[in-house]
Amino acid sequence: MTSLDFFEIDVFATGAFTGNPLAVICGADGLSGEQMQAIASWTNFSETTFLLAPTNAEADYRVRIFTPTQEYDFAGHPTLGTARAWLEQGNQTCSEGRVIQECGVGxxxxxxxxxxxxxxxxxxxxSDPLSEEEKAQVREAFGVAKHMLIDASYGDNGPGWKLALLDSVDTLRALERPEGSDLKVAFAALTGTEDPAYELRAFNPAFEDPVTGSANGAMAQWLRGRGDVPQRYTVSQGTALG
Structure with a gap:
């Protein structure tokens, strides 16, 4: 039996067991995609990553990212957690002050x-806008009145997020994850300040994320395009968990 280094990492944590858990399997070049998916199903974390030798000359390593049921081209907390695991193994970066990760999006x-x-x-x-029918599906699933949903768009950088801007932080915090829905939606509400500029909640079909790198990155690109946020700002997430 082959023995591989295995990390469990708490990403975006503000204390013990407060962030997004991630499993990282190192030196996984000998595993097939089917084996990776089986391992990710077994760990049952929101994501499990597999560290591989890069195929791009500019990259320090390559990663494949799996949920218990599918593979992602990119995801936020798996990117940071995998980079940390790679550095913890004593690897040296090709470029000073940065790690270059090769993944499905490049x-x-x-x-x-x-x-x-x-x-x-x-x-x-x-990044195209949601149709009126898709907006209605989001409103119905999460119990949001029509006047509360200001705008909605796709924001897919790998995991396939739909993005929704709500009318207030109170509306955002009142949301509850719908049972039996397969929607993957990140909701934001502007605060009127720069610290934080907005608050975010990200709902997967099975759970709510405490902190979500991919959704926050996509939301930032969308809200900047709308002219809603400045160039530099902070975001709040996780305040409504539990």
Whole structure:
């Protein structure tokens, strides 16, 4: 039996067991895609990643990202957690102060500042507005009145998010995850300040994410395009969990 290094990492944590858990399997080049999916189903984390040798000359490593049921081209907390695992193994980066990750959307830069890692959000694969029918589906599933939904769009950088802007933080915090829905929606509400500029909640079909890198990155690109947020700002997420 082959033995591989295995990490369990708490990403975006503000204390013990407060962030997004991630499993990382290192040196996984000998595993097939079917084996990776089986392992990700077994760990049952929101995502499990597999560290591989890069195929792009500019990249430090390659990663494949799996949920218990499917593979993603990109995801936020798996990007940061995988980079941390790669560094913890004593690897040296090709470029000073940054790790270059190769994944399904191409190369993603992860900046290293002291002990902190931050990724540059990749371009959106899909960013067109939701149709009126799709907006109605979101409103019906989450119990949102028509006047409460200001705008909605796709914000797909890998996981396939739909993005929705609500009329107030109170409306946002009152949301409840619908049972039996297969919608994957990130909701935001502007606060009227820059710290934080908006609050976000991200709902998967099976759970609500405490912090979501891919959704926040997509939401930032969308809200900047709308002219709703400044160039630099902070975001709040996780305040309504539980």
């Amino acid at each position: 190369n993603v830069e992860v900046r290293i500042t002291g002990d902190t890692l931050a990724f540059a959000t990749p371009p959106l694969k899909r």
